[in-house]
Amino acid sequence: MAVRQVLLWIESSRAYGRDCLLGIGAFARNRGDWRLIHIERSLDERIVRIPAGQQIDGIISRLDSPRDAATASRFRCPIVDLRGVYPPENGVVIDTDSPAVARMAADHLLERGFRHFGYCGFRGVDFSDDREAVFCEYLQKRGCSVSVFEPGKRKRRLQGTAEVEAQGEFELDDLARWLLDVPKPIGVFACNDVRGRQVVEACRRVNLGVPDRVAVLGVDNDRVVCDLTHPTLSSIEPDARRVGFEGAAALDVLMNGGRVPKKRVLIPPRRVVTRLSTDILAVDCPIVGEALRFIHENAAKGLSVSQVAKAVDVSRSTLDRRFHEVLGRSAKSEIDRVRVRRARELLLETEFNLDTIARLVGYHSAAQFVNAFRRLTGMTPGAVRRWQSTGSKEDDRLDEA
DSSP states (O other), rough: OOOEEEEEOOOSSHHHHHHHHHHHHHHHOOSSSSSEEEEETTOOOOOOOOTTOOOOOOOOOOSHHHHHHHHTTTTTTTTEEOOSSSSTTTTEEEOOOOHHHHHHHHHHHHHHSSEEEEEOOOOHHHHHHHHHHHHHHHHHTTTOOOOEEOOOOOOSSSOOOHHHHHHHTTTTHHHHHHHHSSOOSSSEESSSSSHHHHHHHHHHHTOOOOTEEEEEEEEEEEHHHHHHHHOOOEEEEHHHHHHHHHHHHHHHHHTTTTTOSEEEEEEEOOOEEGGGGOOSSSOSSSHHHHHHHHHHHHGGGGGHHHHHHHHTSSHHHHHHHHHHHTTSSSSHHHHHHHHOOOHHHHHHHHHHHHHHHHHTTTTTTTHHHHHHHHHHHHHOOOHHHHGSSSOOHOOOOOHHO
């Protein structure tokens, strides 16, 4: 059996690329004739020189610049690109469905009761422009207006997604001014998690509460970026593993002389992973809105309802009455809900024991924490942890709970 030499020209510096690689690996394990050549790189990093005479039978890439596209074409072999901005002449594109991402984002924010919407992307980046157009059109058809962040003019044209993202770190003052001007409460869709983190940071600079005044939703579900954001960033999870798997399957067909029915295949996103940055309902009542903000910022500190009432300068009975009128639940239930949401993150992302998690989310004991967790989710913390590696159906069931 002839061995196929497959070059993987995909960044491992971010979650999307790593998940694509995992999907490719899952396909390759079922093949006995693939040898994967993977060179560590970031998205905008020039690939190292391939030795003369090295056999390359196929390439799976994420091409982000004309330079990369020209280099890849010199190999004169089938190419499957998982980025989509530079479609290979002798291959196909497998990419995330950006219109589906935008519609999912709009639905997520609509479900939370928002009437005002914003979009913040990277102008000129293909996936960002696509998501902006569909997000605005989808909401406008439903009678909603969308404010779009327009960055100032740049002195030179930036090359590649990574450079554009880095420049975004120096636009935070402009971004903050935009956020102060837009109507609130507002749900903001950011083109990816990097932009989402920048939006949250701009809110912090001008003391705009997230999520009560500005809810922020990103894309890619990059856990490092999402968890470095405070409050933690909600994000749409693309099906990058499937993108990688389908890309490998298409390359296998091409290397064997076959034809792929479509030159471009779009894979829909999996789901919204809700974290604190959108974990709220938009409300018109100033008392409830301010109380929700205080709860989200302080629930893990052993917060009591009396402390919340004092912070918003109303009696405890008035606070509970307003919560029931607006949200249909008590202030105490909201405190427990925020604590349990954070506890779920700790259960899935750390190996902390229950005593430690209980303390970190504001409960006095593990028993008190377990009772509250079971009451709100219908499951025990142990059951959640056992489901950590059992696949998407269990993840979806946990989200519903």
